Amino acid sequence: MDDGSPLLSAMSTSGLNPRRRRPPVCIYENSAQPLRRLGNEPTFQLNSAQEYHEPQNSFSVWRSSAPTQERTPQTGLSQPTATSSIAASTPSSHSSTREVEFLRSKIRELEEQLSKAAGTPTQSTAPTPTSDIETTTSQLAGTFHVHNENLPSNHGESQVISRTFWHKTRLYGQSHWIGGISLLRELAESIEPYLLKEGSKAVSGLQKCKYLGKMIKSQRAPQWPVPVTPDLPTRDVCDTLVDCYLRTVERIYRVVHIPTFRKEYAKIWPSETQPDAMFLVQLKLVLAIGTITYDEDFSLRSWATHSIYEAQTWASEPEFKSRLAIPFLQIQILLLIARELIGVDGRMVWVSAGALMRTAMYMGLHRDPACIPKMSRYASEMRRRLWNTILEICLQSSMESGGLPLISVDDFDTEAPGNFEDDQLEMEDCTSHPESKFTSVSIAIALRKMFPIRLAIAKSLNDVRCQSSYEETLRLDAKLRSCYKEMCRTLREYISRSAQNSLSRFELLVLDFIMRRYLLSIHIPFFGPSLHETAYAFSRNVVVETALKLFTSAHRSHASRAGSSLNTDKSPGETEFSRLVVNGSGFFRTAPMNACFLISVEIRTRIEEEESLDVLNIRPDLLAVMHDAKALNLRCIEVGETNTKGYLFMSLALAQIDALRRGATKEETPLLLIKAAEDAEEDCLSILEHFAAKGQNEKNGDGLDSSSTNPLPEMVGDWDFMMADDNLDFPDLEPVSWMMSGIPYGIP
Template identity: 45%
Template sequence: MTDPERRRRRLTVSCTLCKRRKIRCNRETPCSNCVRSRNGTCVYENNVTAPPRRDTGLTPERAGGFGRESNASRRSEPAFPPLPTPSSSASSPAPDVAAMQRRILALESELAGVSIKQTPTQQPPMELAPALLDPFSTQKEDTVTTTTKLAGTFHVHNENTECGIGYEGGIPRSVTHKTRVFGQSHWINGIVLFLGIPKLIESHFLCETSRAVVGIQRCKSLARTIKFQRTPAARSLPPIPDLPPKEVADTLIESYLRTVESVHRILHIPTFRRDYAALWASESPTNTVFLVQLKLVLAIGASTYDTKFSLRTSAIRWVYQAQNWLSEPAFKSRLNIQTLQISLLLLFARETTGVGEDMVWVSAGSLLRTAIHMGLNRDPSLLPTRSLFAAEMRRRLWNTILEAVVRTSLMSGGPPLLSLSDFNTAPPRNFSDEQLSDDDSTPAPDGEFTQISVAIALRATFPLRLAVAKFLNDFGAHGTYDETLRLDTELRTVYRALCHTLQGYASSSTGSTPSRFALRVVDFHMLRYQLALHVPFFGPALKVTAYAYSRTVVVENSLRLWYSVCPPSSGARGVAVVEEEEEEIGRDDLMRLAVCGSGFYCTVAIQANLLIAVELRTQVMEAASLSPPTLRPDLLAVLEDSKAWVLRRIEAGETNIKGYLMLCVVTTQIDALALGLGKDEMLRLCLEAAEESEEVCFPLLEEMVAQGRDGGGDSGIPTGLGTPEGGVEDWEFMVSWVLACMCAVLPWLTSVIGFRCAV
């Protein structure tokens, strides 16, 4: 009697959840039902327990092929067992389910341990060393903290090793001060060169009872009063037609057009002039949007109106009014070209007037996102049909927004948060402003200068300048010196091409040419990027010869940047020379902008002073001889000129006198070193220099207070100023810069002076 034929069990191909619910499974990983039910795991189990029948026709070759396929699938997808294929599911041998599940758990544990260490674009084998799995494991950082009464607490984040080249002080990568973190391009990173010196200074001649401390407190009290007087009362914030006389307004507008607008295109000049003329000719109510735009133009122009910034009070009030109007909760109605123009003008106006100038990077980020929300990052040719005017204005504004983002990133030490893949908007085309009103206009040839030519030439260097800002300030930036040298070479190449282009415009015998201001501003910007690349290695370069090239670049570029805002005087110093320099400042808009304004140009000039002071200190320390040290005359001249320059800034409305005080101390220190004086005598002379500098500055601050009490120095302009509880942001870069300057003055007190006393 033969046994009845056994009934073959079908291989389970559904996941456990679908099998339990008795629903159809699409056999994916995870399956559609598990996705809909948000099931954490979608598990497939092969529950065949009976061995395959001998008459199934399964050959050893087929069985081996299935085994190889299963192993390969398990390696590529370790979290899930391989699914059986329809052709072999009914005849394949059943794997060991328990062993497979144990293997899955082991692989998942290993995967969880290494996935957080792998970069998105590269997955190294799990058997590699942990150092290779972590791209930052070779970067050893530590934090050095210093606290002073003058500027608070600083946390300097150093990288101890770089490319195998050791440096005992480390390479500064960022600085934390109060509530902010500054990247490598921020000037404050130079403070790492002077840690430990501020306490020495305070203990020697900044005791609570000294005349120097009393003088500083008196000047600080007057400075607070001046800031309160300049801050408009809340009732005067709405935009009202409180314009200066037409003659003054005309001058301010021309000042703006020949400075900021000649490099960064924001306005359509014919349209602006037409609306401006209608404003004075019409008796109807003023358009509020244009009034806000006009006041920002006037505020920027006021910074180069004269050498004293006599319209500072009105300029600050206009900035406050524009900021208040822009902050109104009319969000959707403000998504237009005019609002973008006002936002850009407000960034420049805040820098020139000193209203939160060190926070413009935050506002620039908001402006960037607004522009992207409006589609300015997409080229107009890819959007619905627009007029030539609308398309080119969108290209121009996007180009200026890009410049604002990368420039504020460099100034603030914050990451640009932008990449070249975020936009495809083409550079502006070479149209003059008058051509934009005709849709059939043809752009001028590349070699012909128009009002947009400087912006187009500068745009060609934007990709590399953006790369420099990201290289220095992006999160986890640990740029090697080889990368620094590569970027330096590329930057010099595009710089030469840019100079060739602009010189071609300047030498043209036909048509207009770039203004002197535009050429010097472009040169200033490119030098600043070169300087920022090498400043992180400037401190190590003072002790490690491998970075000597960076030391040379920093010193020479600092000199060139300083000469851009304060050209060297010829002849001996005296009254005639000073008067000649005052007249030159009146003729040079960039020099006026650096003296009267705040922000980019002023900050870079002071940073150049700081770096030159570091170089002078190092030259003194390197002069290992019995004779007085021989210092570079051009560097000494910069320190001497910087005293007069900072004093001009105070006369123009700067309220912080510590910069002038410490520059006086610097000069005194150098003179004392040249005479070979001892430590006690040098400290006495430093104290006298500090006291004398305060005696010079105090009357200037008293005069500013008196002018504010009388209604300001704005001739013919209603001020409507009040004294609110708070004032303009109290943290200014000069406060902390003083600490760096003070540190630059006296580092030789413990080294060089000790050596000379021993000799």
């Protein structure tokens, strides 16, 4: 027996000699494997009373593979298997038997102590959920699988909590938009028997839209690989695009040092020599991101797409060691932001964000520059800024994809960026501004302060090991509100000073949007049960009110085009944010769309709950959202979105609400839904046919190279329609009025 064995230590501690009076056949000391401590690995205990950011010790045990081995149910530690053989093959030796029994008792005691030291409770106080997988298939929605948990309710009936969602080859967690849209499954299921009847154009219309959408995408995508070229728009257009980027995305996610960038940018115009390839790639990505807020019609989408392909080709070249530097990291960050916002395979950003995180760690950005000798002020702060932005990208892509963040607050010690203006970084003896002074880094600092609680929310929603505890949801809700309320105090100070370099309307809307997105996400899993169980009434109220305000702020500046009754006096920041939502894809598109689908479920439920002989009393602001959502979905298609399912399902949801309000029979309702689907697809077809014809003309003329003629798979069955569709509005609601009144979120 090894001298370091825990079993031998236990025997020595108890005053016994393990080699005394041992029978020849006694080999029990080798049957139990020694405990092996893997280290202090941080874990997230959903039901733990600890604060969310505190790590816990984690232990693991090597278990024997012998089939006769016994295990203790509570801890899983191995028991000696030689007990019975000892008793059978040894002459009657009462002392030996007592010794073995004593050792077994001692082992149990040590196991209990180990369990307590590891912080692992032997019994769970939370109800044990039972799980099942529900599969749904329809002509309009395709096939997807929902992994549910059934938790006991106060009334004895189990409540279903959706945990994960399977679609094609992908697994989504609860933060994914499909968690909200799954509540509308009955829409597709109710009309399924009528879709295959003779004369129905719903399925064929969807097939045509799908085909045209894939054709347009193939026309936009250049043939791979795409070498980097010095071709740029005119100087005036480039100047505007650079300003668009620096006023919007760069204010939220700090990537470039603005004075240095402008100096390099100014050099490329008078010079006849080709600019440095690395800066050219960086510049094109900056310009591509700027195209999103450049105009209302996203007229430079094709050029932006081509630029992203160029950058991806350049970044994929097999040059690794020479590119482990800050400029290459900046390009990688800009590339991921551009891919998501412009919709170039933006759904895979979570996968690429993992590689970005590891590249940054390999360069040591997860260690604070104070730990690295001979680091200039400029280099130190740029490393802190980039690491801060990488954390945001990883967290945001986690929420959008429904995947784990795969990062912990214990995995890095890099401090938040200092409150420096960019020009200060060029001086070594400068000192950071106080937190009360607004700078170009203030928003990044504010987001970093709320990173731990947002990370805890993402892990709670997407970690398959976490149980759906409502108490934990309420705890995260309270913590998030508390952190945001503290941040709002600082924001009000910025606004009250009205300095020249103050908080812009765009920055304010983005911050409000991000925080509402997290607040909405943690309550969505309990929204379905809340429609039938009063114990979750708080979540129902939070989901409805938060969805309403999130959608309003996102859609506000679209009102003048859609003919809404909203006040049309808009600031430049509101216009830029609206363009980010309408023209862009990903995080800022899917959240408002998911919000309006949740609102449709609420309206439908209220109608079904209403018992009155008079006119149904439905909130007009909620109804306004539905009509504005449909108009905005169509607008997204008009600016180049190729996926039409968002508009289709919004039309179906609105038609269902109208049928319920009119008191349509069960036989009439499916026919009304079929008619709404056919009308929606007809609206989309005319727009997509125009884009397809335009793309064909560019292909045959002097447009970008679109020679790719890949086959067009899967005419239907794709639930990824929310990756680029939607948003809304309604009257007399100020999305951030709570900031002036001191009430966070405007929710009681």
